Amino acid sequence: MxxxxxxxxxxxxxxxxxxxxxxxxxxxxxxxxxxxxxxxxxxxxxxxxxxxxxxxxxxxxxxxxxxxxxxFIDTHIHYPQTDIIASPSSGLLPWLDDHTFPGERAFADPAHAAKVATFFLDELLRCGTTTAMVYCTVHPESAHAFFEESDARNLRMIAGKALMDRNCPSYLRDTAEGGILESERLLKKWHGHRRQMYAITPRFAASSTDTQLRLAGELAQAHPDVFVQTHVAENRDEVAWIKELFPDARSYLDVYDRVGLMRPRAMYAHCIWLDDHDRKRMADTRSAAAICPTSNLFLGSGLFDFASADAARMPLTLATDVGGGTSFSMLRTMNELYKVARMGGVHLPAMRMFYLATLGGARGLQLEGTIGxxxxxxxxxxxxxxxxxxxxxxxxxxxxxxxxxxxxxxxxxxxxxxxxxxxxxxxxxxxxxxxxxxxxxxxxxx
CATH class of the missing domain: 2.30.40.10 (Urease, subunit C, domain 1)
Incomplete structure (x- = not known):
């Protein structure tokens, strides 16, 4: 250099x-x-x-x-969903079954994964996003392909292999222990390799057994400088399903909290259907929320509650959530962010929207002083x-x-x-x- x-x-x-x-x-x-x-x-x-x-x-x-x-710092995005962006559906769960899961099957092929990663990173940079927190598929090959392309460009990126050992197609299913071992091998290779960083990635609580979530929490506690990313309280049907799967948990967020997945460098996408106790836990543990307005509107999931989040001083960031989100552009995402806030009676100044897309993202990721x-x-x-x-x-x-x-x-x-x-x-x-x-x-x- x-x-x-x-x-x-x-x-x-x-x-x-x-x-x-x-x-x-x-x-x-x-x-x-x-x-x-x-x-x-x-x-x-x-x-x-x-x-x-x-x-x-x-x-x-x-x-x-x-x-x-x-x-710009995009704190929640799925690179394997690049080719299914703008796929019609009646809601989150049907969208996963009809479009997302079938599209992710191809990422077992390293050549396919590399081709999509190349386009994905080109698109991020074209839109001004220089750092993103990225979901790969369950296949380790998808994570290797993403990191190799990002590393070749010397980008500051965070990514992780999805963990899914139930409630998904068999062709995307790992095992509780096997998924964690694959994650550990990936983080040892890529976390801290030049500008690459790793995220332990249980897709969402419904797609991991209690055992896999517990092992993910143990891995997160053993590597406190590694990131955690997952979804929480995005959609009412999803929240009801989590209640059936985890009847002893106080809330959806508590499913993660009780296994040690709430901590600094943990990023929770959506956070729409939280209560005040959940929001306080987010603030107390310094776990950050990734607000995904275009995705939430596209899938009809709900409107983020800015007033309650700010009252609890939750760490907030901004994300596109492609491919549920309909644009890679953080500027277009700000457009929808503003409207979602107005529907909740809150005016978001542009200053704050630009903060959320830059330093807010860095703070939510505990990377202030490095980027942002x-x-x-x-x-x-x-x-x-x-x-x-x-x-x-x-x-x-x-x-x-x-x-x-x-x-x-x-x-x-x-x-x-x-x-x-x-x-x-x-x-x-x-x-x-x-x-x-x-x-x-x-x-x-x-």
Missing amino acids: DDKPVAYRASLLHFTDDPAWNDNAFQWHEDGLLIVRGGRVQAAGDYHQLVSDLVPHAKVIDCRGKLIVPG NFASGAEADFIVLDPHSTPLLTRRTAQAGSLEELLFAFAMLGDDRAVAAAYAAGCLVHARDAASLTKSEAPGNH
Whole structure:
């Protein structure tokens, strides 16, 4: 990796806290400079204050007229569901049976898994997502294929093999002990390998026996720096089914809690049908919720309760949940997030939506300081957003009288076209128009 500093001049925004609780939660430099060296952030601030810190003849990429923010962090997404996105169904459980499970069968083939992983990561980067928490299938081959492709691009990704030893087709079924042993082998190979990280992944409580969940909890306790990901309280029919399967559990969430799967670095998708006791347990254990608005609307699962979650101070993050979710774009996901909140009587400022998609995701994953903002020494994962990417966005942002209005326009009107470029560890990994990114300037000339 080239150790020479490279600087990017643009409007610069990142967060230092949750805007819901802190009025000074962000840093915005209208004429900003982001200095990257050795794949990490060296400095971020006002152009005229930092330009003198550059060594003579350092390269400055001129992105004026655009907005640089940290790369988006998608905390819940299924790469094997790429090809079944937008599949019609009457609800979550039929959708799994009719589309998801049959589609995942092919991932026993490493060549197929690698082909889908390549497209999946291309699509994430095109939409400005530089980190994701990813579900693979039950097949170890699917996890190896994903990590190999991610590692080749030097992306910061988290993924895990699904654990399923019941209530699924026989062709997707592992065993309680065998699934855990396969997970342990995968985490020993991939967790901490360069920028790859592993997640212990019981698909959802209905698809794992008590024994498998208990063994997953033991594995999680033995490896506290490894992640946990699963689903909880997504759909009322699912919640009722869990009650039948686990009659002694206080709630759906308690099924996981009693086996030791609630802890820092645990990510719970959906969290719609929780009660106040559950929300307090989420906060007390620092387990994070992945809010999945497009998926919840598409499958008719319900509306996330922002007011109750905030009252409990639950750690919150944002996720697309492809393929139940209908877009890889975190900007389009913000659009649906805002509407879900409004239906519950809550107004979400754009500032908070961008926080949830960046530093909020990093905090939920216990990765603050590594990704999610431009703190000195953080990995240089960032994206360049173009307010002139579509005629309508151009027209609307021209009328924006504040940073909040600009961000809100991106959230309501933006999509993958708004992402001019994405960088991972300081390297360009996506460019909408490569020619527009090659203009450089010598420091001190303006």
